[in-house]
Amino acid sequence: MLTLPAPAKLNLILRILGRRPDGYHELQTLFQILDYGDSLEFSLLDDGSIRVDAGTLDVPEQDNLVYRAALLLRQNMQWQNKSLPGADIRLSKKLPHGGGIGGGSSDAATTLLGLNYLWQCHLSIDTLAELGRQLGADIPVFVRGHTAWAEGVGEKLTPLCTEKRHYLVLAPGCQVSTAKIFSDSRLTRDSDAITLAALREGQLNETPLSSKKLEAFSGNDCQELVESLYPEVRDAREWLQQFAPAQLTGTGGCVFAAFETEQAARSALVRLPRKWQGFVAAGVQTSPTHQQLAKLTSSN
Ligand SMILES: C[C@](O)(CO)[C@H](O)COP(=O)(O)OP(=O)(O)OC[C@H]1O[C@@H](n2ccc(N)nc2=O)[C@H](O)[C@@H]1O
Numbered sequence: 001m002l003t004l005p006a007p008a009k010l011n012l013i014l015r016i017l018g019r020r021p022d023g024y025h026e027l028q029t030l031f032q033i034l035d036y037g038d039s040l041e042f043s044l045l046d047d048g049s050i051r052v053d054a055g056t057l058d059v060p061e062q063d064n065l066v067y068r069a070a071l072l073l074r075q076n077m078q079w080q081n082k083s084l085p086g087a088d089i090r091l092s093k094k095l096p097h098g099g100g101i102g103g104g105s106s107d108a109a110t111t112l113l114g115l116n117y118l119w120q121c122h123l124s125i126d127t128l129a130e131l132g133r134q135l136g137a138d139i140p141v142f143v144r145g146h147t148a149w150a151e152g153v154g155e156k157l158t159p160l161c162t163e164k165r166h167y168l169v170l171a172p173g174c175q176v177s178t179a180k181i182f183s184d185s186r187l188t189r190d191s192d193a194i195t196l197a198a199l200r201e202g203q204l205n206e207t208p209l210s211s212k213k214l215e216a217f218s219g220n221d222c223q224e225l226v227e228s229l230y231p232e233v234r235d236a237r238e239w240l241q242q243f244a245p246a247q248l249t250g251t252g253g254c255v256f257a258a259f260e261t262e263q264a265a266r267s268a269l270v271r272l273p274r275k276w277q278g279f280v281a282a283g284v285q286t287s288p289t290h291q292q293l294a295k296l297t298s299s300n
C-alpha cells in the first residue's frame with residue numbers, strides 16, 4: 001500500500017489579464033504550496049478495476065477528480081498497449097471543497113503521481129502535468145510540486161522560492177463555483193500583466209521572495225465579486241484582517257493571512273468564531289507529495 005499527501009495551495013497573487021476564445025482566462029498567479037492537506041491510500045487490485053472510497057466527500061464517483069485522474073492515466077497507458085492492474089484508492093479529506101485551496105486538484109495530481117509510481121508507468125512529470133491540465137487548470141502545479149509563478153491558464157510555471165511564513169486559512173462555510181465566478185460579467189478581467197523581474201526586483205537571484213515583496217504585490221481580482229456574492233466571505237476576511245492583511249485565495253470561499261511565526265497564527269486561530277473553520281499551515285517550496293515520493297524512490 002502507498003500513502004501520499006495531497007497538499008493545499010494558496011494564490012498569494014491572482015491577476016486576471018483577459019479571456020481567451022475558448023472561454024478560459026489568462027491569468028498570473030503565485031501558487032504557494034502548503035504543508036497541510038488531504039491524504040490518499042493506494043493499493044493494487046488484480047481485477048483491473050478502479051475503485052475510489054471518497055470517505056466524507058459527497059461527489060459521485062465518476063465526477064471525483066481522483067477517479068477521473070486514475071482513468072485518464074490508465075487510458076493513456078492503454079494507448080501505449082500496456083496492460084495495468086487496477087487500483088483501490090481511499091481518500092481522507094481535510095480540505096474544504098469549493099474553497100479555492102485546490103483540494104480536488106491536488107487529489108487528482110497525487111493520484112497521477114501515485115499511480116504512475118505504483119503502476120510503474122514511468123511517465124515524465126511533463127506528461128503527467130499535461131494529463132493533469134486536461135482535467136483542471138490547477139492540477140499542473142501540484143504535479144510539478146513547486147511553489148511557483150504561473151501564467152497562461154495556470155499551466156506555465158516558473159518555480160519561485162518564498163520566504164517561510166505561516167498561514168491562517170479560514171473557510172467561511174460556503175462553496176464557491178469557479179465556473180460561476182469566471183463567467184460573471186462583473187469580474188475584473190483587465191489587469192495589467194506584471195513581470196517576474198518586477199516581482200524579484202531588488203532581490204538577489206537565490207534569495208526567497210521576501211514577505212515585504214509578497215505584501216506589495218498581493219491581491220486577488222476575484223475578491224470583490226466573490227465578496228459581493230457571498231457576504232460571509234467578506235465577514236471572514238474582515239475578521240482575519242484584525243491580525244494581518246487578509247485576502248481571498250483562488251475563487252474562494254477561503255481567505256487567508258500570513259504570520260511570521262506559527263505561534264502567532266495559532267493564537268489568532270484560537271479566537272476563531274465557532275461558525276467558521278480554519279487551519280494553520282506553513283508555506284513550503286516543495287510539495288509534501290514529492291518529498292514523500294523522493295523518500296520512496298531513494299530507499300528502493
Ligand atoms: C482560480 C484558480 O483556482 C487559481 O488557481 C484556478 O484558475 C482555477 O482552476 P481549476 O479549479 O482547476 O479550474 P478548472 O476546473 O480548470 O475550470 C473551472 C472553470 O473555471 C473557468 N476557468 C478556470 C481557469 C482559468 N484560467 N480560466 C477560467 O475561465 C472555466 O470556466 C472552467 O470551466
Ligand SMILES: Nc1ncnc2c1ncn2[C@@H]1O[C@H](COP(=O)(O)OP(=O)(O)OP(=O)(O)O)[C@@H](O)[C@H]1O
Nearest residue numbers: 064065097098099100101102103104105107138250
Ligand atoms: N477529490 C475531490 N475533492 C474535492 N472536490 C472534488 C473532488 N473531485 C471532484 N470535486 C468537485 O470539484 C469541485 C471543486 O473542488 P476543489 O476542492 O478543487 O475546489 P477549489 O478548492 O475551489 O479548487 P480550485 O482552487 O482548484 O478551484 C467540488 O465542488 C467538487 O464537486
